[in-house]
Amino acid sequence: MLWAHGSRVSRLPKDRCSGITPPDKMPTRAPWQALSVVLILLWGHPRATLACPHPCACYVPSEVHCTFRSLASVPAGISKHVERINLGFNSIQALSETSFAGLTKLELLMIHGNDIPSIPDGALRDLTSLQVFKFSYNKLRVITGQTLQGLWNLMRLHVDHNKIEFIHPQAFSGLTSLRLVHLEGNMLQQLHPATFSTFSFLDYFRLSTVRHLYLAENRMRTLPAGMLQNMPLLENLYLHGNPWSCDCEMRWFLEWDAKSKGKNSQCDSWMPSPYRSGNIPFSSMPVLLCLGSA
Incomplete structure (x- = not known):
């Protein structure tokens, strides 16, 4: 084997060549080790394992x-x-x-x-x-x-x-x-x-x-009396389209409505004639059926 020293090329003794492996016989483990590292990293990365269930669309990994x-x-x-x-x-x-x-x-x-x-x-x-x-x-x-x-x-x-x-x-x-x-x-x-x-x-x-x-x-x-008393954070309550009785059982709601910040509250009533008149303001409730219970 030849070896260079400065500008001079010499031949290496045979006994000094026994521990040197020719380039064409070098081990190829390094690339496989690098591939193993990449696979391990991908396996540990959650986004790399996301799959989109059929027949859905997954435009981004976190959505289906x-x-x-x-x-x-x-x-x-x-x-x-x-x-x-x-x-x-x-x-x-x-x-x-x-x-x-x-x-x-x-x-x-x-x-x-x-x-x-x-x-x-x-x-x-x-x-x-x-x-x-x-x-x-x-x-x-x-x-x-x-x-x-x-x-x-x-x-x-x-x-x-x-x-x-x-x-x-x-x-x-x-x-x-x-x-x-x-x-x-x-x-x-x-x-x-x-x-x-x-x-x-x-x-x-x-x-x-x-x-x-x-x-x-x-x-x-x-509505059950007391239900709204447990709701101090309530800001919006939508009740339209129900067949409210609009009688004295709802009087507590009249008092609650008067204290609330809501405006133009109405009672969609189902009442027998002559009281029935469609949407009735809550302020009229005491005049309607509470008189009949006196």
């Missing part, structure tokens, strides 16, 4: 868009790192207890415009980061005491235009981030005084954090 896909069920294979899901306007007829299992980072869930009649207890329990839940235009009939449990960060709830007939008195218990509730266009006939309480202490002290409540277009004739 499945609107108008004629889906009959919630698609499988949704990544645990997804933050926003839109399943609106499909043909989903049922949810299972595991439909949204493990989606602890989900912040927005839209599943409006489907045919879902119920939400299994515990189906939403993993959605601890959820802030907006849009379930409008389905066929939901009951909100149990466990339906919404686990949604500790929920701020906006849209369950309008369903077929809700009953809401458990503790349905919203623990949801202290809740600010807006859409319940218009359902089949509610009555409510419990504690229905919208999100915080309670020893079953004696109850408080609601709801600021905007939509109860229009239901079947309620009266």
Whole structure:
């Protein structure tokens, strides 16, 4: 073997060449080691493992868009790192207890415009980061005491235009981030005084954090006395389109309305002639049917 020293080229003794490997016989482990490092890094990077469930579209890794896909069920294979899901306007007829299992980072869930009649207890329990839940235009009939449990960060709830007939008195218990509730266009006939309480202490002290409540277009004739006393933060209350009795049982509401900041409040009444006259200002209620009970 030849070796260079300054400007002179010499031949290396054979006994000095025994430990030198020719270039064509050099080991090729280095490239494989580098590839292994890259694979390990990719495996540990959450965005690299995100998959988009068929037939949805995922324009960004944190979102899943499945609107108008004629889906009959919630698609499988949704990544645990997804933050926003839109399943609106499909043909989903049922949810299972595991439909949204493990989606602890989900912040927005839209599943409006489907045919879902119920939400299994515990189906939403993993959605601890959820802030907006849009379930409008389905066929939901009951909100149990466990339906919404686990949604500790929920701020906006849209369950309008369903077929809700009953809401458990503790349905919203623990949801202290809740600010807006859409319940218009359902089949509610009555409510419990504690229905919208999100915080309670020893079953004696109850408080609601709801600021905007939509109860229009239901079947309620009266509201329970005391329900609004637990809602000191309430800013907007929508009650139009209900067959209010507008009698003395609603007198407490007249007093509450006088103290509130609302203006031009009216009672959409269903009353026998000669009292029935459509929309009646609350200020006229004592003159109407309270005289008949004297």
